[in-house]
Amino acid sequence: MDLITGFFGLIEDLTWGWALIPILVVFGVFITVMSGFVQIEYFTRMFRVLSGKNQSGDPNAISAREALLISVGGRVGGGNIAGVAVAITLGGPGAVFWMWAIALVGMATSLVEASLAQLYKRSNGDGTYRGGPASYIIHGLGHRYRWLAVVYAICLMLAFAFGFNAFQGNTFAGAVNDSLGVDRLWSGILLAIITGFIVYGGIRRIAKVADVIIPIMAFIYIGLALIVIVMNITELPGVIWSIIANAFGLEEAVSGGVGAALAQGLRRGLFSNEAGLGSAPNVAxxxxxxxxxxxxxxQSFSVFIDTIIICSCTAFIILLSPVYQPGAEGIDGVVLTQQSLVSQVGNWSQYFLTFAILLFAFSSIIYNYYLGETALKVMTGAPAALHVLRLAIVVIVFLGATAPGATAVFFFSDPLMGVLAIVNLMAIMMLFPTALRVLNDFRDQLKSGVDRPVFRPTAFPDLDLDHEAWPYAKANPETVVESRPTGV
Incomplete structure (x- = not known):
């Protein structure tokens, strides 16, 4: 067992410890510059998805908004409540600035990986689609790279569907036990039943649940943060200055100064918004x-929601409270967030935060399950295998919830997430010229006066695309302009 643990520890050191974060940052900056700061160019356009007008009318189809909310539900979790608190504790207020910075860069990376997932998606024949990094590896790079897609799929399933779902089940049961005194067994049974109901409904039911849960979860939490900000509005300029000053070394709240702020901000930001890690494109x-x-x-908008909005809410709740003392030890993680909230609005808020954690955990469970389902379909299409996976997810969630130390066996989750991130980055680096071609097609249509550009796969004959996945091209041929089939 020690040998296996040491092996996965080495993988984590070689990915997260040495190479992955610098690669994610450098590649994010590269995409931002080479795409012409695309996340800024189309920032106002991101808000269109909230109207839900992108739907084709097919009752089976997943709308852009539903896909957004599923991915937000996966991105938003413990990292937004506990992770931000850890970043501030270890890196000082300046860590928040670098979380914002990596989110702005990550928005471009997320745009590219999600666009590639859409480009190479496949129709299921019933109005729904499937795709993701494994799909754009196989159909974008070629079938000779199928082995790489299988490696990606295995890492995705083990890390998210099994490891992170056990963690979320543990978080759920622990929060209920700590705040309400409910035994882990009962909360584990309840969570397993709800999980089973959702996962056996497939992506459509997951989308419908996310369409309800995620807005409630986000708006209530944002609303509570706004109350704290309004109550301390005179102190807000000082907090913002502290964030900027600590980020650039004008002040030093913790030992390590700028280095600690930079390291914690980048690491926690990337863990939170998952830009470039290859998970969210499966939903996109x-x-x-x-x-x-x-x-x-x-999907770029989902990074903005996760880090710029939700993480900022947690940061301001902490930094505006008297509980946080720079450099102090003993209080960190979710306890720091909870006590900061209690100090501002009263003891009732700790129960609200427990409720928020429950919703965050549940939304992550259904998101992680879908990633596992997508990974399984890369390896086998056997219906029996899907039933085994669904049953395994229910059992994993129950075990994670009922056994306080159960998640210790999932030491492989972070290292495997590092591997799948490396695989995904390799793929999008190789396919980036193709992504630019598609981006130029979108821009050309906008310039020609088309308000809502339509993709026509026949304009890209050299690419291995599923023409049945683009019904708009057949329904609206008059809105499509010629696209450059080659070059950037």
């Missing part, structure tokens, strides 16, 4: 949209 591919870039813009 399910959306029924007119153009791949449309969903890329939408």
């Amino acid at each position: 591919a399910t959306a029924d949209v007119r153009h791949p870039i449309s969903q890329g813009i939408t």
Whole structure:
């Protein structure tokens, strides 16, 4: 066992410890510059998805908004409540600035990976679609790279469907036990039953649940943060100055100064928004949209929601409270967030935070399950295998919830997430010229006066695309302009 643990520890050191974060940052900056700061160019367009007008009318289809909310539900979790608190504790207020910075860069990376997932998606024949990094590896790089897609799929399933779902089940049961005194067994049974009901409904039921849960979860938490900000509005300028000053070394709240702020901000930001890690594109591919870039813009928006909005809410709740003392030890993680909230609005808020954690955990469970389902379909299409996976997820969630130390065996999750991130980055680096071609097609249509660009796969004959996945091209041929089939 020690040998296995040491092996996965080495993988984590070689990915997260040495190479992955610098690669994610450098590649994010590269995409931002080479795409012409696309996340800024289409920032206002991101908000269109909230109207839900991208739907084709097919009752089976997953709308852009539903796909957005599923991915937000997966991105938003413990990292937004506990992770931000850890970043501030270890890196000082300046860590928040670098979280914002990596989110702005990550928005471009997320746009590219989600657009590629849409570009190479496949139709299921019933109005739904599937795709993701494994799909754009196979159909974008070629079938000779199928082995790489299988490696990606195995890492995705083990890390998210099994490891992180056990963690979320543990978080759920622990929060209920700590705040309400409910035994882990009962909360584990309840969570397993709800999980089973959702996962056996497939992506459509997951989308419908996310469409309800995620807005409630986000708006209540944002509303509570706004109350704290309004109550301390005179102190807000000082907090913002502290964030900027600590980020650039004008002040030093913790030992390590700028280095600690930079390291913690980048690491926690990347863990929180998952930009470039290759998980969210699996959900992005399910959306029924007119153009791949449309969903890329939408997924870029999910990074903005996760880090710029939700993480900032947690940061201001902590930094505006008297509980946080720079450099002090003993209080960190979710306890720091909880006590900061209690100090501002009263003891009732700790129960609200427990409720928020429960919703965050549940939304992550259904998101992680879908990633596992997508990974399984890369390896086998046997219906029996899908039933085994669903049953395994229910059991994993129950075990994670009922055994306080159960998640210790999932030491492989972070290292495997590092491997799948490396695989995904390799793929999008190789396919980046193709992504630019599709982006230019989107821009050309906008310049020609088309308000809602439509993707026509016949304009890209050299690419291995599923023409049945683009019904808009057949329904609206008059809205499509010629696209450059080659070059950037």
